[in-house]
Amino acid sequence: MSTSTPLPGAPFFHFHDGALHVEQVPVAALAREHGTPLFVYSQAALSAALAAYQAGFEGRNVSIHYAVKANSNLSILRFFAQQGCGFDIVSEGELERALAAGATPEKIVFSGVGKTRHEMRVALGYQIGCFNIESEAELEVLNEVAQSLNVRAPISLRVNPDVDAQTHPYISTGLKNNKFGIAHERALAVFQRAAQLPHIAVKGIDCHIGSQITTEAPYLDALDRVLDLVDAVEAAGIPLSHIDCGGGLGIQYQDEKPPVASDLWAKMFARADARGYGERHFMVEPGRSLVGNAGICLTEVLYLKPGEEKHFCIVDAAMNDLPRPAMYQAYHTITGVQEAATQNLASAPLYDVVGPVCESGDWLGRDRHLHLQQGDLLAVYSAGAYSMSMASNYNTRPRAVELLVDGSHVRVVRQRDTLAQMMQAEQLL
Numbered sequence: 001m002s003t004s005t006p007l008p009g010a011p012f013f014h015f016h017d018g019a020l021h022v023e024q025v026p027v028a029a030l031a032r033e034h035g036t037p038l039f040v041y042s043q044a045a046l047s048a049a050l051a052a053y054q055a056g057f058e059g060r061n062v063s064i065h066y067a068v069k070a071n072s073n074l075s076i077l078r079f080f081a082q083q084g085c086g087f088d089i090v091s092e093g094e095l096e097r098a099l100a101a102g103a104t105p106e107k108i109v110f111s112g113v114g115k116t117r118h119e120m121r122v123a124l125g126y127q128i129g130c131f132n133i134e135s136e137a138e139l140e141v142l143n144e145v146a147q148s149l150n151v152r153a154p155i156s157l158r159v160n161p162d163v164d165a166q167t168h169p170y171i172s173t174g175l176k177n178n179k180f181g182i183a184h185e186r187a188l189a190v191f192q193r194a195a196q197l198p199h200i201a202v203k204g205i206d207c208h209i210g211s212q213i214t215t216e217a218p219y220l221d222a223l224d225r226v227l228d229l230v231d232a233v234e235a236a237g238i239p240l241s242h243i244d245c246g247g248g249l250g251i252q253y254q255d256e257k258p259p260v261a262s263d264l265w266a267k268m269f270a271r272a273d274a275r276g277y278g279e280r281h282f283m284v285e286p287g288r289s290l291v292g293n294a295g296i297c298l299t300e301v302l303y304l305k306p307g308e309e310k311h312f313c314i315v316d317a318a319m320n321d322l323p324r325p326a327m328y329q330a331y332h333t334i335t336g337v338q339e340a341a342t343q344n345l346a347s348a349p350l351y352d353v354v355g356p357v358c359e360s361g362d363w364l365g366r367d368r369h370l371h372l373q374q375g376d377l378l379a380v381y382s383a384g385a386y387s388m389s390m391a392s393n394y395n396t397r398p399r400a401v402e403l404l405v406d407g408s409h410v411r412v413v414r415q416r417d418t419l420a421q422m423m424q425a426e427q428l429l
């Protein structure tokens with residue numbers, strides 16, 4: 001690895017005395033004790049990522065609602081709850097997780113295009129802060145469910161501002177032809193309908209334009225489009241107490257240079273101030289940018305398989321642990337855990353790093369120059385977001401152990417699945 005590009009997650013993941021450390025702990029010792037594949041998170045990295053948002057919000061009225069889907073480990077959720085964050089959830093399961101981790105129900109927002117009546121009832125029962133409504137049909141159903149419970153459901157409308165977030169098509173959500181949100185041109189009419197419904201209380205407006213966004217322009221464009229709507233909705237006599245700008249801020253996987261949260265928000269507030277909305281309650285729903293570079297996955301090289309055109313490095317982590325390369329052809333930095341193995345890479349053989357799963361799509365990195373031997377440990381970076389939360393038991397592989405490191409202190413925050421657990425819910429006829 002060239003030293004000119006910092007490791008994703010640096011300085012919390014760093015080489016010290018030639019060995020990769022998480023904060024003060026050498027990762028090789030963790031792998032020896034807990035086995036691989038192994039996810040290791042840095043609490044200091046979580047704090048730093050959160051601090052970057054908080055720095056941008058000083059003196060402003062902003063609440064942070066961590067998007068549970070990015071990494072839903074209970075201890076990670078508890079960390080954010082203890083820092084005063086609320087949560088953005090998309091299912092009853094995420095709701096129960098957030099509450100189990102100590103979330104305050106009023107600080108929970110419920111997003112997602114397919115909330116069921118049952119999920120609405122449960123969330124109303126807990127008196128969550130807001131439902132982010134994604135369609136006209138959903139609004140009507142929520143009104144009925146709230147009526148059946150004799151309550152009023154607090155809502156915001158997720159509007160689709162039709163801006164291009166310039167990200168992977170699978171994770172772009174703010175374009176007209178995406179399934180998310182209510183079309184910009186329908187939004188005023190839907191707000192008017194919502195304001196008439198007796199069991200709906202209109203609270204705000206929401207937009208989320210996609211994920212792994214690495215430039216400021218789409219955010220500023222979306223804000224402008226949303227503020228145009230706020231102008232129109234309030235002119236129609238419907239006050240909006242909050243403006244939710246969603247999540248989506250990207251991280252460095254390779255050589256991306258996404259804006260720092262505080263810089264982005266300085267610009268967002270300059271725009272909001274200029275339009276007279278700087279004092280409003282703003283909400284954000286970051287996921288990846290809070291956790292993505294706070295985690296790595298450690299994996300052992302099982303076999304090296306020389307080929308004619310390319311060599312394969314077969315490791316014990318796979319697409320069931322780290323699904324992003326298989327799903328989005330996503331790039332994750334991969335290095336050895338000894339610094340010596342990360343130098344003079346231009347002369348190292350070229351490998352595809354692949355897992356044991358029986359799919360050609362089961363790869364973690366392609367065309368990587370690596371100095372390798374069987375039995376080596378590799379670190380896959382940027383594995384804090386959308387890795388364990390998307391992990392599966394495909395090929396009846398147990399989901400991995402997760403550790404949370406704080407300085408020199410290591411805690412197991414998830415045990416490896418047992419074989420018995422993986423079969424537990426099934427009936428043998």
Ligand SMILES: Cc1ncc(COP(=O)(O)O)c(C=O)c1O
Binds near residue numbers: 067088249289
């Ligand atoms: C409604 C909503 N809010 C927040 C997020 C979190 O996004 P990210 O992890 O990109 O910050 C997502 C996922 O993209 C989402 O769909």
Ligand SMILES: N[C@@H](CCCC[NH3+])C(=O)O
Binds near residue numbers: 211385
């Ligand atoms: N799973 C996606 C992000 C999805 C965002 C969810 N709205 C990824 O790994 O990049």
